[in-house]
Amino acid sequence: MSALDKYEARVDAVDSLLCVGLDSDIKRLPPEFNSVEFPQLAFNRRIIDQTAGYASAFKFNMAFYEAAGAAGWQQLKDSLDYLRRHQPGALIISDAKRGDIGNSSAAYARAIFDVLGFDAVTLSPYLGSDALQPFLDYKDKACIIICRSSNAGSGELQNLTVSGRPLWQAVAETVVGAWNVNDNCMLVAGATFPEEMAAIRTIAGDMTLLVPGIGAQGGDIGPVLGAGLNSRGKGLIINASRSIIFAEDPAAAAKSMRDEINHFRP
Numbered sequence: 001m002s003a004l005d006k007y008e009a010r011v012d013a014v015d016s017l018l019c020v021g022l023d024s025d026i027k028r029l030p031p032e033f034n035s036v037e038f039p040q041l042a043f044n045r046r047i048i049d050q051t052a053g054y055a056s057a058f059k060f061n062m063a064f065y066e067a068a069g070a071a072g073w074q075q076l077k078d079s080l081d082y083l084r085r086h087q088p089g090a091l092i093i094s095d096a097k098r099g100d101i102g103n104s105s106a107a108y109a110r111a112i113f114d115v116l117g118f119d120a121v122t123l124s125p126y127l128g129s130d131a132l133q134p135f136l137d138y139k140d141k142a143c144i145i146i147c148r149s150s151n152a153g154s155g156e157l158q159n160l161t162v163s164g165r166p167l168w169q170a171v172a173e174t175v176v177g178a179w180n181v182n183d184n185c186m187l188v189a190g191a192t193f194p195e196e197m198a199a200i201r202t203i204a205g206d207m208t209l210l211v212p213g214i215g216a217q218g219g220d221i222g223p224v225l226g227a228g229l230n231s232r233g234k235g236l237i238i239n240a241s242r243s244i245i246f247a248e249d250p251a252a253a254a255k256s257m258r259d260e261i262n263h264f265r266p
Contacts, residue, residue, distance in 0.1 A: 002184065003119040003142035004208060007091040010056040011234055016258045017265070019057035019093070019210070021241025022047060022079070025064045026072075028246060040065065040072065044079040047245050048087065051254035057091035057237050058083060059210075060118075080116060091237070092119045093210070097146065099124035099131050106134035113138050120144055122188060122210070125171050129179060139182040142208075147171045147200060150190025150213030168196065172203045186210055189228065191219025191238070198227035206230040210237045214257070221257075225264035233266045 001009070011017060024040045024047075033039040048058065065076035083092060098108045098121060112121050113135075120142035123132055135143045148158055148168040158168040175185050187204060189197040191213035200209065209228055213219035221238070228236050240257055247253035 002140045003091060004184070004186075006089065006119060007056060007142075007208065007237065008234060010089045010091060013089060014053060014056055015262065016054055016056045017234065017236050017238050017261050018055045018254065018258045019059050019091075019237045019239040020047065020051045020055045020244055020254060021059045021061060021095070021212075021239050022245065023061040023064055023241040024245070026068055038071070038075050038078070040068065040075040041078050041082075043245075044075075045082055047250055048079075048083055050251040051244060052087045052090065054251075054254040054258040055090065057093060057239075058087075059093040059095050059239055059241075061241070062094060062096045077116060080118070084117070091142075092117075093142075093144065093237075094118040094121040097122050097124050098135070099127050101127065102130055102134065105131050109134040109138065113141050120186070122146065125175070132179065136179060136182060136184065139184055142184055142186055143179075144186040144188060144210045145171065145175050145179070147175070147187040148189050148193055148196045150192045150219065154190070169199065169203065172200050176204055176207065180207070186237075188212065191221075191224045194220075194223035194227040197224065201228055201230065201235075206232065206235055208235050208237060210239065212239050214238055214240050214243075221260050222264050225261065229265065 022044050024043050029039050029043050033043050036042045065072040094112045112118050122144045125145050160167045162170045179185055186208045189200045189209040191211050211224055238261055244250055244253045
């Protein structure tokens with residue numbers, strides 16, 4: 001089963017387009033985790049247990065595990081093992097934003113796909129196709145390429161004009177037209193720019209979009225669904241991280257967001 005097939009099966013199984021972002025910043029974990037030996041692992045297990053019934057995907061922000069050193073890497077691996085054991089149908093995304101020259105990129109791809117066993121990874125297109133080829137060659141994995149990100153400064157480069165259109169549009173056209181040979185590409189389209197998301201959907205057809213920016217960054221679910229759903233009423237992985245994992249009741253927060261998303265689905 002490809003990563004895309006896995007995601008779509010999970011969407012149907014739990015009736016959800018929600019992705020829970022495990023941005024488990026050790027500095028922000030609740031006090032009760034300060035005294036345990038592996039705080040990120042314990043926290044992640046709690047979040048997974050409480051939110052899995054409402055989520056089709058989980059996204060690990062690699063920065064928060066790398067910043068914890070060797071212990072963080074081990075807790076990442078153990079969290080992945082726990083998630084695969086208890087929720088084998090959920091799509092698991094590495095939010096790594098990789099993109100480097102060929103031999104380095106090949107090593108990154110082995111680490112993320114072969115060693116850690118992620119289903120999907122976020123990638124930067126800036127170095128071009130040869131940098132991403134080692135990832136694209138994994139036909140059963142998903143390559144989620146940054147197109148229009150949700151952060152405030154994204155337009156500094158992404159809005160630059162390239163041959164008469166913004167750079168983000170050129171990226172979308174390149175991914176759809178040249179890089180998706182194995183039908184394993186997705187695009188990042190931020191919730192904070194729904195008009196651009198609508199344009200990306202027109203270019204991308206039914207391709208799945210990863211949507212950051214809901215919740216703490218201020219993106220609105222209604223405009224996102226209006227702009228981003230594909231012809232099958234799917235095609236979106238709507239991520240929420242801090243607004244769920246650091247909520248007083250993560251299960252209730254995940255359910256509320258899942259239900260709000262479904263309110264706008266056909």
